[in-house]
Amino acid sequence: MATEPMTAADLRSALERVRAEVRQGVDRATAADLEALRIRVLGRSGELTVLLRQLGSLDASERPAIGALANEVRREVEDAIAARTAALHSGDLEHRLTSERIDLTAPGLPVRVGHLHPTLTVERELREILHGFGFEVFEGPEIEDDWWNFEALNIPPDHPARDLWDTLYVAEPGSWEAGAPRPAEDGTILRTHTSPVQIRAMERLQQPPIYVIVPGRVYRRDASDPSHNPTFMQLEGLAVDEGLTVGDLKGTLTYMCQSLFGPERRIRMRPHNFSYTEPSFEFDSSCGICGGAGCRFCGGDGWLEIGGCGMVHPTVLRNGGIDPERYSGYAWGFGIERMAALKYNVPDIRYFYENDVRFLETF
Numbered sequence: 001m002a003t004e005p006m007t008a009a010d011l012r013s014a015l016e017r018v019r020a021e022v023r024q025g026v027d028r029a030t031a032a033d034l035e036a037l038r039i040r041v042l043g044r045s046g047e048l049t050v051l052l053r054q055l056g057s058l059d060a061s062e063r064p065a066i067g068a069l070a071n072e073v074r075r076e077v078e079d080a081i082a083a084r085t086a087a088l089h090s091g092d093l094e095h096r097l098t099s100e101r102i103d104l105t106a107p108g109l110p111v112r113v114g115h116l117h118p119t120l121t122v123e124r125e126l127r128e129i130l131h132g133f134g135f136e137v138f139e140g141p142e143i144e145d146d147w148w149n150f151e152a153l154n155i156p157p158d159h160p161a162r163d164l165w166d167t168l169y170v171a172e173p174g175s176w177e178a179g180a181p182r183p184a185e186d187g188t189i190l191r192t193h194t195s196p197v198q199i200r201a202m203e204r205l206q207q208p209p210i211y212v213i214v215p216g217r218v219y220r221r222d223a224s225d226p227s228h229n230p231t232f233m234q235l236e237g238l239a240v241d242e243g244l245t246v247g248d249l250k251g252t253l254t255y256m257c258q259s260l261f262g263p264e265r266r267i268r269m270r271p272h273n274f275s276y277t278e279p280s281f282e283f284d285s286s287c288g289i290c291g292g293a294g295c296r297f298c299g300g301d302g303w304l305e306i307g308g309c310g311m312v313h314p315t316v317l318r319n320g321g322i323d324p325e326r327y328s329g330y331a332w333g334f335g336i337e338r339m340a341a342l343k344y345n346v347p348d349i350r351y352f353y354e355n356d357v358r359f360l361e362t363f
């Protein structure tokens with residue numbers, strides 16, 4: 001710092017130096033440079049501030065001119081800094097406008113769309129087909145008791161289906177915790193078929209004509225193999241009306257299968273035995289691979305088993321509150337997974353439970 005008081009000429013040239021220095025550096029200054037420049041020139045001990053303090057020691061006649069020059073330089077420095085600051089901001093904005101540009105008119109990215117599980121697709125197709133034949137959907141509980149699941153269906157107490165080895169019983173309360181589980185005394189079980197819902201439907205609807213289908217989950221104590229699983233989806237149907245015969249049953253099954261599989265399929269009924277129907281049958285579809293000639297898919301037989309059916313036993317009609325002297329009924333049942341396997345020629349129903357997308361994507 002000068003010890004001697006500055007002359008008017010010294011001050012003038014010092015002010016011009018500050019002006020020149022700012023003019024030169026400001027154009028390429030960054031935001032940080034500008035802040036440093038502002039402090040160095042305009043700050044409390046900045047160059048210009050210090051020079052302005054010298055004004056007081058000038059001769060009164062020289063003060064106005066030098067004072068005016070000092071103000072002019074200060075305004076120019078302030079303006080230059082402000083202008084460059086504004087330029088930097090608008091540059092920022094321009095940069096962001098180009099780099100962050102979004103084309104709102106561009107087509108969207110494709111969304112991966114899945115589809116229904118083949119078992120559910122087949123269930124819905126069957127509901128649709130049978131709705132067309134006049135059948136309405138009934139649903140009921142998956143936890144049943146002995147009356148609804150067995151007794152009402154004319155299944156005698158010593159029938160093998162009631163065996164612990166075939167039916168999943170709910171444990172008697174407390175017996176499992178005590179380390180000795182035993183079947184609930186009130187006969188609470190997981191339903192082994194959806195037939196109990198058909199008894200409920202007969203009771204509910206009271207008067208024929210009754211045309212109902214019952215799709216739903218059922219439980220059996222089975223090991224899983226290519227055509228069995230401990231839980232599966234079943235679809236059963238029941239018709240009760242005046243004068244129904246096995247011919248009506250076979251017609252319904254034939255049209256149902258041809259609607260689902262295609263008109264080239266044939267239906268075969270073989271005598272069987274169920275306690276809730278008389279007569280009873282198992283029914284088969286001609287093989288979708290060989291058309292009935294015999295191949296590996298159908299085991300050389302030409303036929304594939306679908307399910308069971310028959311004319312509803314008079315005792316079962318009576319249990320549903322229907323007079324068997326006046327009305328007759330037919331009923332049938334099958335597993336929906338097996339039906340899907342026959343439709344899509346899948347050799348093992350366990351594929352439907354594995355949720356392997358390589359399998360599911362083939363539908």
Ligand code: 2NM
Pocket residue numbers: 153194195196198199236237238274276277307308309310312313316331332333334
């Ligand atoms: C089957 C096979 C044969 C059947 C019978 C009844 C009812 F409740 F009407 F008696 N519902 N379902 C039936 C008959 C089910 O499934 C293999």
